[in-house]
Amino acid sequence: MTTTAPEPTQSPDGRIARLGRGYLWLLVTVGFLAIVSTVRVFSGAGQLNSVGTLQAALIATCPILLAALGGLWSERSGVVNIGLEGGMILGTWGAAYFTYFYGPWVGLIGAALMGALGGILHAIATVTFGVDHIVSGVAINIIAAGAVSFLAEAYFRDLQGGGIKQLTGLDTPPRIEIPWLGEAASDLAGQGWFFVSDLSAVVGALTNGLSIMVYLVAGLVVLTWWVLWHTAFGLRLRSCGENPQAAETLGVNVYRYKYIGVVMSGVFAGLGGYMLVLVSSSGFVTGQTGGRGYIGLAAMIFGNWRPFGAAGAATMFGYTDAMQLRSNDAVHALLLLVAVLLFVFAILRLRQGDRLNTSLYAIIGVAFLVWFFNSDSVPREFAGMTPYVATLLVLALGTQRLRMPAADGKPYKKGQAG
Template sequence: MSESTSTVSAAATAPKKGGGRRKLSLPVILLIIAGGLLLFSLVRVISGANDLTSVGQVAGALQLAVPIGLAGLGGLWSERAGVVNIGLEGMMILGTFFGAWAGYQWGPWTGVLLGIVGGALGGLLHAIITVTFNVNHIVSGVAITILATGLTRYLANFTFAEAEGGSSKQSPRIDAIDRITIPGLSDGLADLQAKHWFFVSDLAGVLGGLVTGLSLLTVVALLLIPATWWILWRTAFGLRLRSCGENPIAAESLGVNVYKYKYIAVTVSGALAGLGGAFLAIVSTGIYQEGQTGGRGYIGLAAMIFGNWMPGGMALGAGLFGFTDSLKLRGGAENVHAMLLLLAILLVAMAVWQLYKKKYVNAAIAAVVSAGLFVWYVGTDKLPSQFVDAAPYVTTLLVLALSAQRLRMPKADGMPYKKGQGK
């Protein structure tokens, strides 16, 4: 490695201050997943909500998590280069429209490509506004979301309203992308899950959900997570891109074209969000519907923050939000009611940890809230439908509130930058 590349590496991997969280390695992620599965198994046995980790529940959670994860992955690309992309929601909207528009006419894979292009155009516009003209990143992102909402609503009147089976608010039906089910293994795991054994059946349910009715586009989306990690953390290109988000002045002094890397990162960010939107239209529902993104771009941004701007952590966050969202679709109030017990147990663990850290006020608050949740769980059989519908968004707020204290964003994330300003 050359001296200049070593210096860029130092700029991109500056030491953490303020007790930033450690990066999540693969063994740590696997331990977190195993621990979470044990906890879910315990809650399932106590509550009797046997659908909590069923094959159908896990498969549904994965399908709901993919668009969120793609949006979060897009946010990671952008913010690692120093550009806040709150316009992910708008870029997803563009992906849903263009994906459906091309998909019902020329096939689902063409729809996927056009959805990516639509999102990438939104990302390119965001890059022009923020990188070239130095407009505030938040203002630009909000404006792009508003623009995308209005533009797709306008275009739908001319494209879908006249098409057979469509209307001004939805597209005609789009042909489905092929799905994969591994025969034998899928049935065996489903039978094992149906026995409701502690942990073993829960593990079978999770694995069964990963090999049953898996869309080919889901496989592509899952592969993009390790691909992003490899590109951004194991290549010279990724090193230079991340240096633009840590210290663009130092990167420029070493010959890095900061504008170019920011443009690439934000355009890729939009393309990934557009892919998430195309997934919603083509795989999740099979049609375009006005407003179908439902804030998933913002939830994807929350998943990225929860994951500490790392692909593995982001994937965990997307999985959590997708699972919470799927609870209301299968079993609804019963499954969400069981989650009260899960939250209560987690808060007990948090109270013990805070006591160990000698933070007595935090421990007391966690213990009081945990007791309240236990009382709520014991005193009710099901939850109001309004709470069930709000569960994904409540989870988003709770996760951000609990994880935000030990995060470390890229140092120059959201900061204005002009070429040559370090001279």
């Protein structure tokens, strides 16, 4: 007699926990939007979260977020990848070359393949030969910068719109536009109403000619979360970053999973280069990454090695980067926004009984508040400085809440488990 095993059912507690987390994320999003709306109304800085500002912020966020996702794949497998900047540099050339000859969708594949090449080199050095991860990553960055400068001069100088350091006039990926919804939301956003106009600005930014690549990047965040945390493959890959010796005893091919993680990190970095060439700017220029690979690595750490956390951190970087192009009033209002957020963090820390960090957050928040009320304008460079300051604050005051994979960056040789 044969018996059929009952299908695994999801416990009510698990469903409730997930539902609770969903409500928590919704509450955080609504709360943040309310804070921004309050600051906008109080300061009168309409461009603080206008449709144009939000679109610029989303576009600026995507390359950083892709680099952060790349770092997440690599470090969850146990390999530190400082070479994300190099993968992004290679991706810029691949995007420009393949788009020029074959169109933007083939250019997307070309950028991913060029980034993967950087990932393969890093994997060979670190996984196969045991080279120090930091040394290998720095070498990849240097090699990529030199190689792309050579390739640009060799292949772009005689092309229409090309030169020894640039290639312009490239086709771009399509944009998503819902005219009736985008126009209505943009009109409502211009009314300046509390919260309603701010929510409308978000809708207008998403439906008024935004590049399809932004939606693709958002999908990659969800896909990364699902693959790494809800599949057997993801469990095996993460086990290689936590305890590769234990994973080996369970039959996991640790080398294979480390290779997959590092190569995928190169793919994501290459896609970040594609965003820079075809969405963030109007073409290819050598050196246009501007350290965004390193910023993506910081966003990954800031996000506690999790995809949605990295997305939030990258959004902060992208938003402040976009603010550099806004009016001086909006940049000045950023002081008040930072102060309010620091006070919120102080309250959260106080609820957890952490009086030291509560005092530090509150003191720094007061400093920003005094700066806001005693100045009429601030240097525009402050907007670009803000994410770095915020990262230092988080790393300095909140390191006890950050947990990297236990075996991240540690050397591993097959057979150690025995």
